[in-house]
Amino acid sequence: MNTNNNTVIKTENLTKCYNETPVVNNLNLSVYRGEVFGILGPNGSGKTTTILMFLGLTEPSGGKVNIVGFDPLREPLEVKRRVGYMPDSVGFYDDITARANLRYTARLAGIETEETEKRTNDLLTQLELIDVADKKVGTFSRGMRQRLGLAEVLLKQPEVAILDEPTTGLDPEAAQEFLRLIRGLKGKGITILLSSHLLHQVQAICDRVGLFSHGRMVLEGTVEELSSKVIGGAYDLSVEASGNDLEEQIRKIPGVVEVELYGENEFHIEAKEDVREKVAAEIVRAGGKLLSLNMKRHSLDDIYARYFEEERDEAQRVQANREKA
Amino acid sequence: MKLKEFKLTERKRKGSPFTGLWTVVLKEMADHMGGIRMRLLVGLILLTALGSIYSSARAIRDAVGEDPFIILRLFTTSTDPLPSFVSFMGFLIPLAAITLGFDSINSEYNKRTLSRVLSQPIYRDALLLGKFLAALFTLTITLLSLWLIVIGVGLLLLGIPPSGEEVLRSLVFLVATLAYSGIWLIVAMLFSVIFRQPATSALASFAVWLLFAVFWSIITGLIAGLFGAGGEAGRSAAELTISRISPNTLYGEITLALLNPETRALGLVFFSQLQGALLGSPLPFLLSLLLILPHFTGLLAAVILFFALTYVIFQRQEIRA
Numbered sequence: 050m051n052t053n054n055n056t057v058i059k060t061e062n063l064t065k066c067y068n069e070t071p072v073v074n075n076l077n078l079s080v081y082r083g084e085v086f087g088i089l090g091p092n093g094s095g096k097t098t099t100i101l102m103f104l105g106l107t108e109p110s111g112g113k114v115n116i117v118g119f120d121p122l123r124e125p126l127e128v129k130r131r132v133g134y135m136p137d138s139v140g141f142y143d144d145i146t147a148r149a150n151l152r153y154t155a156r157l158a159g160i161e162t163e164e165t166e167k168r169t170n171d172l173l174t175q176l177e178l179i180d181v182a183d184k185k186v187g188t189f190s191r192g193m194r195q196r197l198g199l200a201e202v203l204l205k206q207p208e209v210a211i212l213d214e215p216t217t218g219l220d221p222e223a224a225q226e227f228l229r230l231i232r233g234l235k236g237k238g239i240t241i242l243l244s245s246h247l248l249h250q251v252q253a254i255c256d257r258v259g260l261f262s263h264g265r266m267v268l269e270g271t272v273e274e275l276s277s278k279v280i281g282g283a284y285d286l287s288v289e290a291s292g293n294d295l296e297e298q299i300r301k302i303p304g305v306v307e308v309e310l311y312g313e314n315e316f317h318i319e320a321k322e323d324v325r326e327k328v329a330a331e332i333v334r335a336g337g338k339l340l341s342l343n344m345k346r347h348s349l350d351d352i353y354a355r356y357f358e359e360e361r362d363e364a365q366r367v368q369a370n371r372e373k374a
Numbered sequence: 375m376k377l378k379e380f381k382l383t384e385r386k387r388k389g390s391p392f393t394g395l396w397t398v399v400l401k402e403m404a405d406h407m408g409g410i411r412m413r414l415l416v417g418l419i420l421l422t423a424l425g426s427i428y429s430s431a432r433a434i435r436d437a438v439g440e441d442p443f444i445i446l447r448l449f450t451t452s453t454d455p456l457p458s459f460v461s462f463m464g465f466l467i468p469l470a471a472i473t474l475g476f477d478s479i480n481s482e483y484n485k486r487t488l489s490r491v492l493s494q495p496i497y498r499d500a501l502l503l504g505k506f507l508a509a510l511f512t513l514t515i516t517l518l519s520l521w522l523i524v525i526g527v528g529l530l531l532l533g534i535p536p537s538g539e540e541v542l543r544s545l546v547f548l549v550a551t552l553a554y555s556g557i558w559l560i561v562a563m564l565f566s567v568i569f570r571q572p573a574t575s576a577l578a579s580f581a582v583w584l585l586f587a588v589f590w591s592i593i594t595g596l597i598a599g600l601f602g603a604g605g606e607a608g609r610s611a612a613e614l615t616i617s618r619i620s621p622n623t624l625y626g627e628i629t630l631a632l633l634n635p636e637t638r639a640l641g642l643v644f645f646s647q648l649q650g651a652l653l654g655s656p657l658p659f660l661l662s663l664l665l666i667l668p669h670f671t672g673l674l675a676a677v678i679l680f681f682a683l684t685y686v687i688f689q690r691q692e693i694r695a
């Protein structure tokens with residue numbers, strides 16, 4: 050497989066079937082050194098399965114994976130030495146201390162004892178767990194466990210950190226804090242792959258995202274790229290104005306894709322370009338009264354909702370056609 | 375689909391399967407030793423052992439000086455109502471082995487630590503073998519201390535040290551006991567791989583143990599009855615063969631041959647085998663060893679077979695909880 054130095058994860062037609070049903074279907078994905086890549090998708094879309102195949106913890110039914118220069122099927126140990134993984138529900142040995150848990154991992158990872166102690170202290174301090182380092186993990190809250198999980202990932206100073214739904218179960222503030230930590234890793238040159246369905250979070254920290262649906266990566270790119278691909282018009286205006294026939298007039302403005310009227314005088318305008326000025330001018334020209342005008346950028350939530358809405362519509366259309374036939 | 379999966383597993387993988395083995399062994403042993411479970415077990419075993427050794431020592435005290443194998447009698451003499459030390463062991467060793475093994479893999483699933491551990495640079499081989507060895511070493515330590523206790527009690531109550539042959543025979547008996555415990559350990563571990571609920575795997579292990587400890591002789595008789603054609607001798611031969619499928623039978627016969635040096639043959643004894651033999655005279659140690667070699671091999675083979683089976687099933691399991 051040809052990978053240049055900047056590609057840390059590359060898959061070619063990666064496929065995984067359970068009982069003949071593809072759960073990951075011909076996945077072609079590249080993740081580049083130093084970026085934060087987000088895997089997005091509804092439940093059961095194959096995110097975890099994909100991640101497990103990256104680590105050689107599940108065998109692909111077909112296709113190839115190359116991660117940090119190795120094939121996880123043939124050289125899983127080399128891969129696992131260089132890649133840190135935090136499972137979606139991270140668990141520790143409850144009856145031993147946080148430090149002892151980390152020590153066990155470090156020994157398995159082949160890190161020298163002295164080095165382990167040093168790294169453990171640094172990491173536990175950094176993740177604000179140093180005060181509870183010698184408490185049994187059984188007493189830890191969800192957030193503490195999650196942070197301990199991150200400490201474990203960082204303990205082996207990985208080239209790539211793979212985090213499966215790192216913020217599930219965290220309260221909003223803790224999640225925000227956790228994401229800040231993750232984003233901080235990027236500064237240390239660690240490539241990060243994370244999966245999530247909390248879109249605004251992904252949007253906040255990911256350089257690129259891949260949208261998964263039924264085992265396929267249906268969209269890939271930066272949030273802006275996804276936005277223009279799915280929603281077409283990348284601009285969304287919300288206008289409050291009174292006047293006659295405004296809807297018709299606005300629709301005629303070049304660049305406007307769609308106008309919807311809510312209630313008496315609130316319009317939602319979708320446009321391919323920034324049409325704020327033109328809309329304002331048009332309303333005034335038509336003798337209307339402009340009360341307010343707001344533009345919002347599309348969030349990943351909109352893209353996600355829109356994409357799966359379209360997909361559902363498509364499925365319904367297919368179903369309807371079949372019933373007709 | 376099945377075939378293809380198989381081919382993939384057969385693909386050559388790099389790196390030693392034993393990477394991380396000793397880390398796992400040390401961690402698991404520390405868990406066993408520090409755990410309340412092991413302490414209860416050791417307490418139970420010590421109590422019964424001391425009780426039975428003490429009462430058999432009192433019973434055989436008069437024979438000191440006459441019997442050359444007086445220390446071995448400590449192991450085998452039963453004094454009403456207490457069974458002998460070896461019968462206690464035949465019962466307690468499977469209990470201990472099952473207790474150490476029944477939740478070894480499924481507890482890692484339930485604690486959700488398995489995927490975390492296996493994402494470290496080790497193979498599943500190391501985890502499974504490490505857990506097996508750790509439990510086995512823990513049992514070894516327990517058995518060795520028991521052995522020392524028996525010898526110590528012999529010194530105290532009977533006033534004589536064991537002879538060289540007695541030491542040899544009892545140590546080989548110790549090794550055989552380990553092999554026997556290995557079977558129950560790996561059976562329990564097999565169930566811990568198959569069943570997600572530790573209670574289920576414990577129950578399944580005890581069911582198998584009960585089958586062999588209690589019901590096997592009945593089953594043996596029933597099955598042998600089906601081969602009625604061979605006459606009395608044929609029937610007994612069939613009965614013996616079937617009964618030897620049970621590890622309990624094998625272990626029982628090993629015990630007999632090692633700790634009762636007078637044992638000249640195991641199972642059916644034909645008259646021809648006894649010709650030229652002085653009845654009641656002990657068999658030399660090496661011949662006793664020869665006598666139990668097939669049994670010992672059988673126990674070992676069973677352990678290896680079950681380990682392989684456990685390994686294959688574990689290897690094909692999805693690691694996600």
Ligand SMILES: Nc1ncnc2c1ncn2[C@@H]1O[C@H](COP(=O)(O)OP(=O)(O)OP(=O)(O)O)[C@@H](O)[C@H]1O
Pocket residue numbers: 067068072090091092093094095096097098099137246692
């Ligand atoms: N061992 C298995 N046997 C059969 N099907 C499985 C198995 N493991 C997973 N699946 C199926 O694979 C699909 C993808 O699962 P996966 O866990 O990868 O999804 P996910 O995107 O991580 O979902 P979530 O957001 O809920 O974590 C699901 O439909 C699931 O039912």
Ligand SMILES: [Mg+2]
Pocket residue numbers: 096097098137213
């Ligand atoms: Mg998942």
